[in-house]
Amino acid sequence: MCMRVQSAATITRVYDAGAGVITLPAGLAPDLTLRALLAVVAELHLPVLDGQPLCWCGQPLTLGCLIPRQRTGEETVGAA
């Protein structure tokens, strides 16, 4: 099963090995979210290619809506 990345306001477990889910704090700036993900990825000894964290299988770990590809605006993530 591929690793998944999600954000949550309350984090009980950054990495859930059973579910294969990495949880990052919601509401962080995209840069900080990526940095946090890279820190977790390093902790888990997952591969990183050109600053892009990868799953064990080599698939890019996408943050989905967490990290907008283009910096057109500062979107608040997870805030009401």
Ligand SMILES: [Zn+2]
């Ligand atoms: Zn995978």
